[in-house]
Amino acid sequence: MNEESLSQLYLKDTAFQNLMQRRIFNVLLVASPYDAFMMEEDGRVEEQLYFEYVALNLSSPPRVTRVSRPCEAEELLATKNFDLIIMMPGIDLSETFEGAKNLKAINPDIPIVVLTPFSKEVSRRLSNEDFAGVDYVFSWLGNVDLLLAIIKLLEDKMNADNDINEVGVQMILLVEDSVRFYSSVLPTLYKFLLKQSLIFSTEALNEHEQMLRMRGRPKVMLARDYEEAVELYERYGKHMLGVISDVSFRMGGEKDSHAGLKLAAYLRGRDPYLPIIIESSEEDNRKRVKEFGCQFIDKNSKKFPVDLGSAIMRDFGFGDFIIRDPETGEEILRIHDLKDLQHHIFDIPAKSLFYHASYNDISRWLYSRALFPIAEVIKGHRFKSIEEAPAVRQLFFDLIVKYRKMKNRGVVAIFRKDRFDHYSNFARIGQGSLGGKGRGLAFIDSIIKKNPVCDNFEGVTLTIPRTVVICTDIFDEFMESNNLYPIALSDRPDEEILKAFLSGRLPERLIEDFFALFEVVDKPLAIRSSSLLEDSHYQPFAGIYSTYMIPHVSDRYEMLAMLSDAIKGVYASVFYADSKAYMAATQNVIDQEKMAVIIQEVVGRSVGDYYFPSFSGVGRSLNYYPINDEVPEDGVVETAVGLGKYIVDGGLSLRFSPRHPDKVLQTSELSLALRDTQTRFYALDMREQMISDFKVDDGFNIARLRIQDVAKSGALRYMVSTYDPYDQVIRDCDEGDGRRVVTFANVLQHRVYPLAVLTDFMLSKGSEEMGRPVEIEFAGVIDVNDTSKGMLYWLQIRPIVERKEIVDESILGLPDSSLLLRSNAALGHGTIENVSAIVYVKPQGFNSANNSLIAREIEKINRNFTERNEGYVLIGPGRWGSSDTALGIPVKWPHISSARLIVESSLSNYRIEPSQGTHFFQNLTSFGVGYFTINPSSNDGFYDVDYLDSLPAEYDSRFVRIVRFDTPLAIGINGRKGQGVVVRPDAGIQNDMTN
Template identity: 25%
Template sequence: MQEIAYNQQNYFRMQSTLAEYPILRDRIIEAMLNQLVRDQVFSLSEIQVLVTEKAIRSQTREGLNNPFIQEGPAGWEHRLSRIRAHLIIDQYANQYTFNKFIETVNNIVENRPVEKEPDFFWHNVEFASTESIFEQALQLERDSAAGNADTLAALSGAKTVLIRRCLSEDPDFIEVAKKHLKVQDIYEVNQKKIGQGPIGGKAAGFVLARTILQNSADEEIRSTATTRDSYFIGADEFQTFLATNNLLDIYDTCFLPDQERWDRYPFLHQRFQEGALPGNLTNPLRRIIGEIDGRPFIVRSSSLLEDSYRSTVNSIYESVVVPNQGTQEEGLVQLQAAIREMYAQVFNPQAIQYREKKKLVNTPERMGIIIQIIRGHCVGNYFFPDLSGFSVSQSSTRWSPFGKPHELESGYTRFVLGLGSHALYRHSSDFPMFVRLAEPIIPETRKGRIFNHFSQKLVAVINLKSNRVELIDIADIPTEKYPFSLFAAQNQVGGKLQSVQRSSELDRAVLTFHDLIYKTNFVKILRSMMTSLDEGFERPVAIEYSVICDFDKSSIPTFRIQIDKCRPIVKPAALSNAPCQPTGEIRKFIETEFNVIDKLEKQIHYVVVVEPRGNYNRDGLQYWIRTLNRELADASFVFFSRRRFGVADNGPGIRVKFADVQNAAALIELSDPKTGEVNDFPGGTQFYSNMIEIGIAYIPVFLGSRNTLIDWSFFETQPNVVRQFIDLPNEYRGMIRVLPAKGYQGYGSLTLRSSLQDGKTTLYLTR
């Protein structure tokens, strides 16, 4: 297409007229474009090339010497939009009379209330504004519902563009979402969004999950699945924040050596907290705080790389709970600080290491934001949901030998009384409830005289008086004000469990959830929901949820289950290596029937033993574990301990995050019920999810269980070669040992093998 000079009189008259139609201006310009295409003045591809060329030249003219870094996606789209409009008016002014232009304007105005036909070709949908696509796609959806089959192709095209612009750019998600989401669903989400860009993977996942459940053929699912009041910030605002605060240079952080990232992060984090949010967000955020009206809320990440179908980034960004019990201005300040915290976490060394491990560090990350109102009950000064938890529709392992011997688990749930943070983070001595969905049986460790030791004892709540999130003892919850305690707790009397009475206190209570599991339909409903989501997403899924129990009509509660997050499960290749039968002379080192992974085999060079003792510096131990993990990156090794890995508190567990151990082939945890050293199954925690996503196997060993074996002489006789890798300070020597697999009693190699066919996980030595 040749550029031609302006017909100046026509051009300026058209510009002047368009200024009188501020709302319809975009639609008038689209109609002008369609006329030019119909009359073959140019093709869409020709004008797209010219618009792009002019946009690039305009960047140079405006002094952008590195446009990719200096101008975010929102700025680039705005630039393209303005140049495109100018070119369309220019070409139209040279091809048609002003009277023809006025006819086009009048046609748009006259047909505005009800349009029988779209005003632009659907093959031109990429050029249209989002508002125009919504307006006409909604009409197409109404026509389709009325039986007009001719609109289906156009409707599908419109949905594709709207999902990509408003929800997620993941092509696999778009293909699935088109089957379930109506244009009206996408429109309602867009009405809750502020700023530019899609809402990101996590938000898109729970929007799709909510729609699937609300459209279920099962009335029980429809009546139980409730919506959560949510607001969204488009992912393009992240780039705008960086540009506004001169932070674009910190992308280089992703390519620095690991330790240098850790050294720089406190300074970078401070720069983010001092940064100003884009000005276009201030008034909408103030409006959101007004609509929330003093209720607690949570701010979650929703980046474009999170929770995708192909290579999901999962649970690496931490959410921020805002109690919101002050003034609206204080609530706004807390919300803005939480958003800046979400943005800063993109450059957290833990997150960068995770993206490196998944080969995503070269893919630019853009952070969307979810703002969700927390639903719950007020019990005294405390506010919390009745239940919060995590569930998977299909497990990637067979957790216990008591299930079907050669089949994976059909799914499980891990839940707690109170806020979900207590279920998602591992603690040194607390035990969230773990239930298999197919067979909801309370684990044997929760029964007998030691049940109190293996139960949840702390509850995460929002203290409305102190305006803080706190962990409180279950005994601090007054039973007479909390009817759900009848189904969550039992009292321990004389070594036996008895039902809690309304008038009793919870000073001797144990959270067994016995009546919830056996006397209500909670597990059945959750299992049905997981099956429905599994089918809707067309692959296994994992969800986070919260539950409100109502006792309005009966002594048996009804449930309102809110889906807070839903993502497809992606099994990494590192956990999919088909095992071979061992050959030659073998000696078993460790064997267990718990948490068996199908078709896994890895060669192991070192066993790293972590044995904390005394009153040690937990930050220091974490640093040396992380350093050793980095030094052993080129070797294959496993961590071994009697303590829980990945705890979030300062108790007796090992406080590390997944990035501190991410190069390991497996984590082996030893439990001994006789001594009370029992490690809970971490399935559902963020730590465990991170491990599985990057291919680290979790191997629990329960002493005293049938067919459990461990060769203690290996630990007693193999030399400690830790000094070959790190120089431990005196206070940590003996706490971390590196034992080579080669050379033990003449054996040459150590192999980790897990197979459903065998029904066990074995580490064995071969000559």
């Protein structure tokens, strides 16, 4: 059975939350004060039920309201709703049954149960009563377990059609007409089932799932004669786990001393493998029962409940699954749980596998554990001969693997060191918040779970990396136990803060969890921040805190030391100067920030001493830079070879629209491809000398490699093309002597890997599920072979907050004589208000060698604006935020956080391709900051620097000048058209815009 067939067969999980929708919450007890007192044993029925529910981990125990007589019940029913009426007859039995008829006439949908003490005299009197208004009669033996059994029996009946026939929940049929006997058996049966379900529910990944799984326990249906039993089998027989039946009960309206045997014969004819337990008080029936291949239990046995429990455990699939030799009956192997079955499936002898599969033993065992999807497939598979055993073993193994992967999807499991394995996907340590990125990853995982196509998307699996989140309560504990707040909140240098954090101790209990993690994840680990404020809907802290990467080494104590230091380093980054500046800019309070930490396997593979993904990238569902046939709603993707830090740092990435992958601007001309494509990339340096002391710079062990050098190894195949200088062409292969050019041509044009459709899927589904435009991060491994094309890992999703303000189109059409700035490549949307200052880098005598000095000066200027809570327009040459000083001024976002409009303006002697604000995109969109690209020398936009130079300066240094106006500037951006303007104050427009 191939991969696609497996996916289609059962990758639809059981919606346990949709089971048991109809519940009994309010019970009306009609009993005399004496009967009620005797029933409660001087206590409260409600309390006893509550404690019974708690002991069995059941939710929503019912509330009990008591009245003395049926007439009082009628009055109460007129004003209040009840789900069940329990009536205890007094001396006058007839009053109770007449009252039941009246109550049933008023409320025909409410089940009515009569609860009566057992005696021969009561039984005689009952035989003369009219049962028309009563659903069930039970014999009260003073055991509160009976009340629980009554409630569960009725709930099972109410939910049977949906839960059994629609979902596949299993059913146990009890056939018994003795009131005294089924009143005794039902509590025993339910107590057994609920305890078994509680044991099996521990396979759930968290407490919420554990509670929901309890709803998948087998249901019990009670039949009191032959016809009722047949009717229940006809309705629910496809999902019957087993039958427990008396021998003597009514058939055709008459008592038949062999009705149970006739029922067994009928059921055996319909399902030869259905487990049947026959209980009888007549020992003579034992032989006849055995002839049917059924289990016999003596009703008169003093250990009847024990015998019944043992028979159910053995025949109905509860307990361990015992693999037996079909010839001798000898036990060969004992399977405890699904994981155990996966590990031992290939150890089961062929004859035993054939035997157990033929009798549906495997599917029955799975059904009893509420593993419906996988049980359904195994039950439906016809194992025709013993020669098929190898194929069947493989099928069952593949089913279990796929099921376990599916169960781990979209669920934030509690990390348990004894259960975290290769199929675990997402787990948390601690009880606090997951933080912004953690929530984003959990959300992504839920999207993937709802779309089975992600398992095989044109040969690629879309997933998230294996992830463990250390929740925010661990951060609180670490901070308090090490007394770190005094130094953290001080103005000490970042290096001192990091040193103090590294000397702190994490909770000791984490050590064993980390060792369990190392056993499963054999790849390098990324330790990423996930603060409460990060990636929130309206103030995302994108890229503010540290992300460390550590290699995988064989010494687990060395791994432990590196992981611990990396976690402490991420914690420390909350309190670095840049973070505090950002907090001030966003008007957040630093000591309200809480940090969760994501520990995640790094996507990629080793190439020599380095480790990196084939590619990484970011995508946005709104594209304000459409070209050719693109529209903004088509989205935009930027991708690059190696680690995604390269894109964050402003390196050259390849930009494409996922719906127009054939039209890549950067590779449309030879000169552009040679000039505007990636020549270097980032990789994790795995050499030992690179993994020593942790530094404030989280990139201390990240290597910057040349594309040309690594391409020779073949590791960049399909992503690079080769430039042939003789023929002046770029060939879409990685062979030859020429320069390697990162074009992704084989991926985007020749479709060897479906990156375009996958990114379009992520952006479309992400926007649809989030209900707003989104930004995503991803990384992938290309590994084209016969069975797959590789993997794509969806790393993050966060909302883009799109400004809705309407722009006054009239100002966009003003002549240049009325403008300070015009851009035809404007990022952002709306009107920027309350800005009256312009900070600009002097173009005269500009030299890129001074860019680092300029960055420090602008940081100081920005700090002054931040302190005054004031915005400004920032203008300068080259790329703002590039880590390469040759390309632009290397500021970080906190250094320019008060800028409301940022402008890249090229000079005649300094032309750098525009970055389009990629480094700050999330912050730009979230805060409504505009980003203009202007190239006056090629008539692409307009910048009146002469006008600014003619005005008096508020600040004037060697590199930077500040000009302030008396009234706010009129600034408008139409992001859909990519147009933006800043109007000159003397044009007379600003008052209209800002009033």
